[in-house]
Amino acid sequence: MAERREQIVAAALELLEADGREAMSMRGIAERVGIRAPSLYKHFPDKAAVELELTVIGLTEMAEALEAAEPGLLSCARAHRSFALTRPHLYRLTTTDPLPRMLPEGLEARAAGPALRATDGRADLARALWAFAHGMVMLELDGRFPTGADLEPAWIAGCTAFQNMTVKED
Amino acid sequence: MAERREQIVAAALELLEADGREAMSMRGIAERVGIRAPSLYKHFPDKAAVELELTVIGLTEMAEALEAAEPGLLSCARAHRSFALTRPHLYRLTTTDPLPRMLPEGLEARAAGPALRATDGRADLARALWAFAHGMVMLELDGRFPTGADLEPAWIAGCTAFQNMTVKED
DNA sequence: TGGACAGGCTAACGGTGTTAGCTTATGTTT
DNA sequence: AAACATAAGCTAACACCGTTAGCCTGTCCA
Structure with missing residues (x-):
């Protein structure tokens, strides 16, 4: 659980640093983790919560x-x-x-x-x-x-x- | 023609100042002018061109x-x-x-x-x-x-x- | 009278964040 | 062992976004 959260944050950070903020979409993050976008919401309430970690x-x-x-x-x-x-x-x-x-x-x-x-x-x-x-x-x-x-x-x-x-x- | 452009810019400015940048959508601008969003593209090549005027x-x-x-x-x-x-x-x-x-x-x-x-x-x-x-x-x-x-x-x-x-x- | 064109329209595409609802596996409790 | 709860995935879908294609209508000029 906590591990998935970290994977998600790591993926978001990679996307952000590689191609900027608008490249950091929920679908993009999910793909990098190997899941689908809606599943992200099992770990974070919304995108803002991911960004808060960043x-x-x-x-x-x-x-x-x-x-x-x-x-x-x-x-x-x-x-x-x-x-x-x-x-x-x-x-x-x-x-x-x-x-x-x-x-x-x-x-x-x-x-x-x-x-x-x-x-x-x-x-x-x-x-x-x-x-x-x-x-x-x-x-x-x-x-x-x-x-x-x-x-x-x-x-x-x-x-x-x-x-x-x-x-x-x- | 030039008049419509000014109406569009004025509408965009109103939306921007009233509720911030994300409230300034092409559909919102168009509605304020009294037309539909695609018609805006008869006057501006894209949204960035409107923002440039702002x-x-x-x-x-x-x-x-x-x-x-x-x-x-x-x-x-x-x-x-x-x-x-x-x-x-x-x-x-x-x-x-x-x-x-x-x-x-x-x-x-x-x-x-x-x-x-x-x-x-x-x-x-x-x-x-x-x-x-x-x-x-x-x-x-x-x-x-x-x-x-x-x-x-x-x-x-x-x-x-x-x-x-x-x-x-x- | 005709043609060009300006300037509207609807329908649609691919993208966004997000929600609803279903499934499946795991683990706990009776 | 059987039953249930929960975690964590999934698909389908919604409402929005900027934008494009294609159509229609009115005006103006040759």
């Missing part, structure tokens, strides 16, 4: 990636970007969803931890930094920057701006 | 909102947020799409103008600022901040950080 995975791995980064605001931002560009579909799903309030206890806090640390525990700065990184990544993923634009200066400018804040008002 | 509207009105803001980085950011919260579905569509490259000449540049002006013409800073504002707005729209959290300090912190950059390296 959100948990994405948030967890994102947190791990950020925690593995060297200390410092710029490294944290780079890790953020690197994760998002490496696994764009998972990042989008994780990040862009209505955010169901049924996440495992402390997961959100864990994912937010590195940003908080990078800003010396200042919550408002941490949120601003997170928003900056998230915005940069989303705009890049959505192709909103001029094609071929070098985004490195923008990342550095932003990180420097926030960095200055942490040393300034200490 | 993107143009959204981008234009966004630009107007930003241009109407008082000069200064914080005012610009506030105008950005205000627009997005007032018309969340339009903002999402405008902003989150693959961004077709068939926009009217100069529209993108116009929308980006205010941010550029607020950062004294520094492109990298303007992009970083834009990303910050966009990230803040998207996280808020997606309910990613703790419910009831006061976001004002985060906006001020971010804007101050970028503001400091413009006076510093002058």
Whole structure:
């Protein structure tokens, strides 16, 4: 039972990462598992419940990636970007969803931890930094920057701006 | 002919703003115009073409909102947020799409103008600022901040950080 | 008078998430 | 051992989606 659930989540993740969110259909997931779509509902109440599992995975791995980064605001931002560009579909799903309030206890806090640390525990700065990184990544993923634009200066400018804040008002 | 096109776009916009993107179906648009869905294809090649018109509207009105803001980085950011919260579905569509490259000449540049002006013409800073504002707005729209959290300090912190950059390296 | 064409229509295709209802195997209880 | 409960599969179907094919009717121009 629990094993089937994991198979289903694994199949969904594969489809998501391979071909994006709209390729992740219930029928597609079922086929990959070797059953028919309606049988999925013996294990999950609906598709959103499957996606919630993916959100948990994405948030967890994102947190791990950020925690593995060297200390410092710029490294944290780079890790953020690197994760998002490496696994764009998972990042989008994780990040862009209505955010169901049924996440495992402390997961959100864990994912937010590195940003908080990078800003010396200042919550408002941490949120601003997170928003900056998230915005940069989303705009890049959505192709909103001029094609071929070098985004490195923008990342550095932003990180420097926030960095200055942490040393300034200490 | 052109009139019908405008009716269709108007109907699509109404549906979008009233009930969100998934409420904006071709059949729903058609019903609002008083015709059947297949007839829409006499005026637009596909749904994406209708959405492109909405993107143009959204981008234009966004630009107007930003241009109407008082000069200064914080005012610009506030105008950005205000627009997005007032018309969340339009903002999402405008902003989150693959961004077709068939926009009217100069529209993108116009929308980006205010941010550029607020950062004294520094492109990298303007992009970083834009990303910050966009990230803040998207996280808020997606309910990613703790419910009831006061976001004002985060906006001020971010804007101050970028503001400091413009006076510093002058 | 005829022809072109714009702009409506219905019917239909293949896709989506999902539900109802049936079957079958497993395992537990009497 | 017999009976029943449950888990977990199945097919058929529903209502929706974007979209296409093909038909019909009115208007306008040669």
